[in-house]
Amino acid sequence: MREVSRSSAGGEDNVKTPGDPLAVIEEYFPGEGTYVDEERGLVRASKVGRSLYDYANRVVRVTGRPFKYSVPRPGSVVLAYVGSVRPELAVLTIVGEYDKGGNLRRISWPLTGMLHISQASQEYLKNLFEAYAVGDLIKARVLSEENPYQVTTKGPGLGLVLATCSNCGGVLQPDQGGFLKCVECGSRERRKNISRDYIRLKNPRRL
């Protein structure tokens, strides 16, 4: 059985990550390391590895060790930026993953997180704007297997860890009563899911 690694540029361009489209289902059967996305009619990668196309048997698979990369697993705690917020859904860019010792490891390529309002806070939220804003840095736990990852910010240590002032862009630092206070203009903002791990900067004015 001859397997060919199909890549225009070779090397790491051929590395697939979970969710990457590999073929249309009429063209290839799903092999190891793949799954069928019936809605779109695609075979997609379900793990990190190289894509291999078996032309004779019309099977595509993703094989190999994940090289130097790792991807979040269900239960992983990740660090993410809030890219957009709608009343019921925030879209995040996952930029790092915490190991068991709590050390942050950078992620080698941007992954997407989806935060639904039902997973945002233990406290009741009328809408997600009560908890998060674009540009916020948050700590979240991964709930699903594949990119885009479903995440939650309910739980100890999860939630908002760094935010900037909507008035002037200055750094917000924890203040009393669930408020954050801007180090530049003194404006206060109420946020409903501030993490106990909110980053308290030593010299925030120097940022």
Ligand SMILES: [Zn+2]
């Ligand atoms: Zn301000």
